[in-house]
Amino acid sequence: MDLGLTGKRALVCASSKGLGKGCAMALGEAGVDLVLNARGSAALEATAEEIRGLYGVSVTTVVTDVTTPDGQAALIEAAGNPDILVNNAGGPPPGLWPDWTRDDFIKALDANMLAPIALMTALMPGMMERGWGRVVNITSMSVRAPVAVLGLSGAARTGLTGYVAGTARQVAGSGVTINNLLPGLHATDRAVSLDQAAAEAGGVSIAEAQAQRQATIPAGRYGTIEEFGAACAFLCSKQAGFIIGQNLLLDGGAVNLTM
Ligand code: NAP
Numbered sequence: 001m002d003l004g005l006t007g008k009r010a011l012v013c014a015s016s017k018g019l020g021k022g023c024a025m026a027l028g029e030a031g032v033d034l035v036l037n038a039r040g041s042a043a044l045e046a047t048a049e050e051i052r053g054l055y056g057v058s059v060t061t062v063v064t065d066v067t068t069p070d071g072q073a074a075l076i077e078a079a080g081n082p083d084i085l086v087n088n089a090g091g092p093p094p095g096l097w098p099d100w101t102r103d104d105f106i107k108a109l110d111a112n113m114l115a116p117i118a119l120m121t122a123l124m125p126g127m128m129e130r131g132w133g134r135v136v137n138i139t140s141m142s143v144r145a146p147v148a149v150l151g152l153s154g155a156a157r158t159g160l161t162g163y164v165a166g167t168a169r170q171v172a173g174s175g176v177t178i179n180n181l182l183p184g185l186h187a188t189d190r191a192v193s194l195d196q197a198a199a200e201a202g203g204v205s206i207a208e209a210q211a212q213r214q215a216t217i218p219a220g221r222y223g224t225i226e227e228f229g230a231a232c233a234f235l236c237s238k239q240a241g242f243i244i245g246q247n248l249l250l251d252g253g254a255v256n257l258t259m
Pocket of ligand 1: 013015017018019038039040041065088089139140184187188189190191
């Protein structure tokens with residue numbers, strides 16, 4: 001399927017590895033010129049080179065922390081007038097509710113709610129003026145179903161989801177869509193660190209913790225970054241213009257819901 005994205009320009013935040021990289025790869029394959037970001041430069045440059053080599057698109061890198069105002073300003077400047085914005089950042093650490101402090105919540109809100117809102121606020125007016133734009137926010141299945149140890153993540157991302165629900169309907173008439181992708185368990189570094197935390201909490205090996213976590217997924221495995229990226233590219237496509245303010249679970253069936 002021709003996604004109609006050749007020559008478009010995208011800012012993909014937190015994209016040197018994992019789900020952000022999956023989105024960048026799929027958009028690159030669709031002919032989108034990219035601005036990629038991470039805090040560390042080695043993996044970022046390697047990913048940029050990989051995408052240039054595979055798809056021949058232009059890839060600019062910005063080494064910065066997307067959760068800070070300075071980082072957001074650097075990304076907005078580098079992005080120019082992007083047609084596509086993919087919001088992503090690292091997730092808060094797992095923990096337990098009695099231990100979470102105000103500072104922990106502020107960090108989670110900065111990373112997983114206020115950073116994407118700042119970038120949407122800065123970049124959507126240009127998309128609206130040009131009459132076309134796509135925003136995809138990477139959130140989490142914890143928005144649909146609580147994951148107790150990820151309460152910081154759930155709290156911040158649910159706030160973002162509420163913002164998107166209203167805002168998506170205000171910008172839709174200008175040709176701009178905002179949708180959220182809700183990952184369940186995917187095979188990334190983040191999944192490995194959560195396997196490790198589950199192993200420590202349960203007093204089992206990492207392999208056992210991973211097997212236990214995979215057994216909670218009807219598909220019987222973790223998702224791949226390629227599957228995730230393909231869904232992102234479709235939400236950015238010309239064909240997806242009537243999909244507004246939706247929350248798409250990519251979880252192998254893990255969340256037990258009828259709708
Ligand atoms: P990952 O494999 O750890 O990759 C995270 C990527 O984001 C890396 O490129 C990292 O590079 C970059 N990054 C992290 N913090 C950043 C920051 N403050 N500023 C700029 N770049 C940053 O993580 P992932 O599994 O892809 O997860 C992505 C998001 O999805 C996270 O919010 C995670 O909580 C959420 N999620 C993941 C899963 C899963 O199973 N994987 C499930 C539900 C939700 P640097 O470290 O160099 O900055």
